[in-house]
Amino acid sequence: MLDSLREGLQSAVKKLVGANTVDEKAVKEFVRDLQRALIQSDVNVRIALEVTERVQKRALDEKPPAGVTKKDQVVSILYDELARLLGGEGGLQLSKDKTNVLVMLGVQGSGKTTTAAKLARLYSKRGFKVGVVAADTFRPGALAQLKTLVASTGAEVYSDEREKDSVKIAREGRKRFEGSKNLVIVDTAGRHKEEKGLLQEMKEVVGAVKPDATVLVIDGTIGQQCYNQALAFHQAAPVGGIIVTKLDGAAKGGGALAASAATGAKIFFIGTGERIDDLEEFVPTRFVGRLLGMGDLKALMDMVKDAEVVVDEKMTQRLMSGKMTMNDLLAQFEQMKKFGSLKKVLDHIPGFSGQVDVKELDKAEGRVKVYKSIIQSMTTDEKTNPESIDASRLRRIARGSGRSEKDVRELLTRYKQMKTLVKTSKGRELRQMMRRMGDQ
Numbered sequence: 001m002l003d004s005l006r007e008g009l010q011s012a013v014k015k016l017v018g019a020n021t022v023d024e025k026a027v028k029e030f031v032r033d034l035q036r037a038l039i040q041s042d043v044n045v046r047i048a049l050e051v052t053e054r055v056q057k058r059a060l061d062e063k064p065p066a067g068v069t070k071k072d073q074v075v076s077i078l079y080d081e082l083a084r085l086l087g088g089e090g091g092l093q094l095s096k097d098k099t100n101v102l103v104m105l106g107v108q109g110s111g112k113t114t115t116a117a118k119l120a121r122l123y124s125k126r127g128f129k130v131g132v133v134a135a136d137t138f139r140p141g142a143l144a145q146l147k148t149l150v151a152s153t154g155a156e157v158y159s160d161e162r163e164k165d166s167v168k169i170a171r172e173g174r175k176r177f178e179g180s181k182n183l184v185i186v187d188t189a190g191r192h193k194e195e196k197g198l199l200q201e202m203k204e205v206v207g208a209v210k211p212d213a214t215v216l217v218i219d220g221t222i223g224q225q226c227y228n229q230a231l232a233f234h235q236a237a238p239v240g241g242i243i244v245t246k247l248d249g250a251a252k253g254g255g256a257l258a259a260s261a262a263t264g265a266k267i268f269f270i271g272t273g274e275r276i277d278d279l280e281e282f283v284p285t286r287f288v289g290r291l292l293g294m295g296d297l298k299a300l301m302d303m304v305k306d307a308e309v310v311v312d313e314k315m316t317q318r319l320m321s322g323k324m325t326m327n328d329l330l331a332q333f334e335q336m337k338k339f340g341s342l343k344k345v346l347d348h349i350p351g352f353s354g355q356v357d358v359k360e361l362d363k364a365e366g367r368v369k370v371y372k373s374i375i376q377s378m379t380t381d382e383k384t385n386p387e388s389i390d391a392s393r394l395r396r397i398a399r400g401s402g403r404s405e406k407d408v409r410e411l412l413t414r415y416k417q418m419k420t421l422v423k424t425s426k427g428r429e430l431r432q433m434m435r436r437m438g439d440q
Helices: 003-017 024-040 045-061 070-085 112-125 142-150 166-177 196-209 220-236 253-262 284-291 297-306 313-320 326-339 342-346 358-366 368-376 380-384 391-401 405-423 425-439
Strands: 100-105 130-135 156-158 183-188 213-219 241-245 266-271 279-281
Touching: 003 024, 003 070, 003 253, 003 284, 024 045, 024 070, 045 070, 070 284, 100 112, 100 196, 112 130, 112 142, 112 183, 112 241, 112 266, 112 279, 130 142, 130 166, 142 156, 156 166, 166 183, 166 196, 183 196, 196 220, 213 220, 213 253, 220 241, 220 253, 241 253, 253 266, 326 368, 326 380, 326 405, 368 391, 368 405, 391 405
Parallel strands: 100 183, 100 213, 130 156, 130 183, 213 241, 241 266
Antiparallel strands: 266 279
């Protein structure tokens, strides 16, 4: 996610940390590197300059607290200013003791219907009774798409295929779920933001259902154009919060987040993938920590909880002590499918964020099916003691799994690399993370 921005920021920080002294010249060079990283990630030039000017002024004017180096102080200042750029703390607050109503706004193609289903999934898992109102009567297939997506969430969908008045459907849907649900999500129609009919319809829907929050869904790939889009909707129906979608690999993601925050509305969530579970609560300080390579263990714990991952304490102990078996590796492959991406997990771990070769990760994930079939062709002894696999056994495993000997050797190499990683100092953070998982 936001790879270009992360790489640019981490490169600037690494250069500063590697400098012999942090004098005025070093600070100004650091600021120029920051400006370049922000602008290349499509952050508005004015916003980028304002942020970096504040970083430079504070870095030159403020003295480090006792026991803190100048380098650490400058990085801390950058952390503060980036978090400030991306908006304040405090996300979507819902109570189970009442019927909370959300109205989803957004142009066609922003991912609004998918996001409505993702919200239904997230809050159903948090114990809410969720109802979704299908009030998009404009787009052909909208109802069918919504029903398909919501089917796996446990939520109920209200629709009326004979009615073409979306305002009436929204009103009736709220009435239908009042008292029986404590979260009602109204999915509205989307067209182009310039169409007056869309904005007028939004006003009428909001007036009819009187939501606790209007949630604007914005496509993260449009970058700093998010500002004008958010402003247009905000003027029609005050926006209570924003969800930025399609941030997985979006080159303009930095611009989208900065522009959204600039409207004054809080960013509630970010969409990080196509799966129904790929919706992440947005906390600026934690998000900036990941951009700067500091990780975000709290978000990782939330991912573990939301993915309903079962942590095997005995296996965790084996992994932490570097005594991993092939059975453990197979179990990790199965658990990882619940997260959707190994890269997403590593991005949250301090010391690993941005440090692992993405191409290697993608290749490894693409090879999981191959690896699973190989492991399943091993004997119990071979799974427990992979070091016992000699040339003869390797050939037998390859034949039994229908894979090449090269594939088997590759798996054994990966296995040894993972064991080595956990044993080294670079694996300390991973072991600490595992302990925390075991305590959940």
